Amino acid sequence: MSMKKIVTILLAIVMILTFVSCGSGSKSTDNSGNISSSQNSEDKSSAPSEAENESEQSDETKNSNSDDTDTEPINNSEDRKILVAYFSATNNTEGVAQKLADGLGADLYEITPSEPYTDEDLNYGNSDSRTSAEKNDPNVRPAISGTVKNMEQYDVVFIGYPIWWGEAPRIMSTFIESYDFSGKTVAPFCTSGSSEFGSSDSALRAAAREATWLNGHRFSAGASADDVLAWANSLGIS
Numbered sequence: 512m513s514m515k516k517i518v519t520i521l522l523a524i525v526m527i528l529t530f531v532s533c534g535s536g537s538k539s540t541d542n543s544g545n546i547s548s549s550q551n552s553e554d555k556s557s558a559p560s561e562a563e564n565e566s567e568q569s570d571e572t573k574n575s576n577s578d579d580t581d582t583e584p585i586n587n588s589e590d591r592k593i594l595v596a597y598f599s600a601t602n603n604t605e606g607v608a609q610k611l612a613d614g615l616g617a618d619l620y621e622i623t624p625s626e627p628y629t630d631e632d633l634n635y636g637n638s639d640s641r642t643s644a645e646k647n648d649p650n651v652r653p654a655i656s657g658t659v660k661n662m663e664q665y666d667v668v669f670i671g672y673p674i675w676w677g678e679a680p681r682i683m684s685t686f687i688e689s690y691d692f693s694g695k696t697v698a699p700f701c702t703s704g705s706s707e708f709g710s711s712d713s714a715l716r717a718a719a720r721e722a723t724w725l726n727g728h729r730f731s732a733g734a735s736a737d738d739v740l741a742w743a744n745s746l747g748i749s
């Protein structure tokens with residue numbers, strides 16, 4: 512075989528190999544197209560998946576929103592700031608007030624007379640006693656020592672007092688007239704020997720017309736924490 516033939520054969524082999532290689536390249540292109548198509552297919556299959564994710568995220572968002580919505584009233588409830596303010600000459604009302612504040616997680620404020628009531632002052636059998644004189648003068652306003660700090664922060668104010676001759680002691684009027692109760696809810700309660708709550712709070716209610724005034728309740732001196740909290744619950748305050 513001549514050298515020329517050998518070279519021709521080698522060239523032929525090289526050309527064949529080149530075509531095979533190009534064919535492979537073309538196949539690769541085809542594959543690439545298929546892959547691309549497959550990718551499209553995968554895209555399509557992944558699209559719903561992403562949509563599902565979006566949907567899931569959307570659901571999560573909805574759930575989260577719904578959770579927020581659900582928890583809002585609870586948060587509001589938790590955020591509601593409660594004060595239990597009371598006057599107590601012989602500690603009966605104080606006991607009820609403390610149980611109320613403990614059970615509700617409320618702040619407690621004692622309405623302290625600038626001039627404390629002595630036993631003689633409290634002698635309702637004596638028509639000349641200090642308390643008798645206060646009962647006979649609806650305009651008297653016994654002074655209070657101290658003030659409630661930041662009264663504006665409270666949404667609900669419980670006010671507790673002893674019944675004196677069927678009414679709230681005049682010092683309770685001093686207290687009510689000392690603050691702005693607009694927008695606040697006021698829940699009155701009292702202790703007594705035997706008298707019912709009745710209209711003991713009428714003068715106080717009249718002095719705070721801007722408040723939402725709830726029906727009051729009378730407790731005996733030995734009222735239990737359960738009794739006290741049951742009443743608060745009945746008002747929707749817990």
Ligand SMILES: Cc1cc2nc3c(=O)[nH]c(=O)nc-3n(C[C@H](O)[C@H](O)[C@H](O)COP(=O)(O)O)c2cc1C
Nearest residue numbers: 599600601602603604673674676677703704705706
């Ligand atoms: C001046 C005075 C008047 C009272 N008037 C009445 C009354 O009208 N009806 C009643 O049931 N108890 C009356 N009580 C009894 C008190 O309401 C009762 O002992 C109350 O629990 C006292 O509360 P405190 O310890 O928080 O001051 C009177 C007590 C005093 C000192």
